[in-house]
Amino acid sequence: MLSVETFETIEEAAGAVGERSRFMAGGTLLMVAVNYGNQGFDRIVRTSDRRLGEISNAGDRVHIGAGVTMAKVAASRDLAFLAPAARSVGGPAIRNRATVGGNLFAPHPYGDFATALLALDATVHWADGREEPIETVLQNRGQSIGLAAAVSVPRPQADEFRFLKVARVKPKGASVMALAAWLPKSAGRLENTRIAFGAMGATAARVKACEAALNGTNLDERGIEPALQAATEGLSPQDDALASGWYRREVAPIHLKRLLIPERRL
Amino acid sequence: MEKTALNFTLNGAETGVFVDAGANLLDVLRRGVGDQTPKYGCGQGSCGACSVLIDGELHLSCLTLAETVAGKSVETTAGLAGGPELHALQKAFIDGFAAQCGYCTPGMLMAARALLDSNPNPSRDDVAEAISGNICRCTGYEPIIDAILAAASGSGRRFG
Ligand SMILES: Cc1cc2nc3c(=O)[nH]c(=O)nc-3n(C[C@H](O)[C@H](O)[C@H](O)COP(=O)(O)OP(=O)(O)OC[C@H]3O[C@@H](n4cnc5c(N)ncnc54)[C@H](O)[C@@H]3O)c2cc1C
Ligand code: FES
């Protein structure tokens, strides 16, 4: 028999999550499990904590509550750089419900927004006060215990941050792959580049060989060639109904090139 | 299974119903309250047939934990017409042959209503985006997009 409990604070909710219980944020994934009679849990834990829905500026970073929806991100002036990633998630009704926190834990091929957060080197702020780089949160998420209260990201300069989702169905469709790039420059050359792929493995992942190949180069065809060669190094794309792993690997460099050097429309 | 009381406003009318823990809003609307206009297509957020407005915002009732609408306003296609006078969107759908089997229609109408409430003069792309979470297996979408644009421009035929 299923029970639902709503706690006032995220800390209390975190304390109530255990083996047979699941935390529900927007519920776009968890309600499917409920509707289809998933036997893996019998307790739903929720919170009415308003802090989870807040977006705030703190120095050079923006804090995004884990309960902020994709629709709210897309409408936020402070988060204009993340709007394309937020708008790429589902249709309008899904975006009115799907949260930032839930996207961190969404299984393949989902996690488009997490891909953008990964390329921005986001920090995950856990409900118990711990802070952890998103990269290790994603790598260890099978085992991660606890609730995310917020994520924080640096604010990139205009045009330094780019996002691209490749889907078969437009305007809405699950990812064949998602790509995000943070391309800071120093003296005209790329520095501290971040390249992340979504739907190219169990979770979103950075491609460090590709990042290293981009650092120190100009963003032009010749400069990016070694990075394109290394585009999928370390990634293990899966076969699914949308595309085979082989296909994903083959087309990834082409989409990365389109992200790095957007084609000029004549 | 233990039931809890749930009170909300449905198409402007105060509504009370007892719900099971974990029940989704679609089930409560159809079986608990008897409003059959939101449809069950998939129960997993993929088809949009169950779309409703909650406090004016578009939501999928199959993915909405029923108890989360306590004290809120829920609107369904049953509340679109004002008595015998059909809503402009309903008229435009009839005129434009935008409903064939009609299964997707209530969801399409609610998605369109949410769009026009926030953007009364949408472009064709805006409309395509607004109904992108709603699947139609009959019409090929074009008549639906045309009908929504006709309703927005006020060019739909007037009844009554
Ligand atoms: C039709 C449809 C289309 C979709 N399209 C896309 C898409 O295009 N791109 C995409 O990325 N996703 C997509 N999704 C998946 C999903 O909607 C999103 O990933 C969403 O962001 C998940 O958030 P949620 O709040 O709904 O998660 P929930 O369903 O509430 O939770 C999902 C999981 O995350 C855990 N969780 C939630 N919040 C937290 C937290 N704060 N701390 C710790 N654990 C947490 C839950 O316990 C649960 O295990 C789609 C889903 C559907 C049904
Ligand atoms: S029944 Fe709700 S989206 Fe299909």
Ligand code: FES
């Ligand atoms: S009219 Fe039949 S599914 Fe749309």
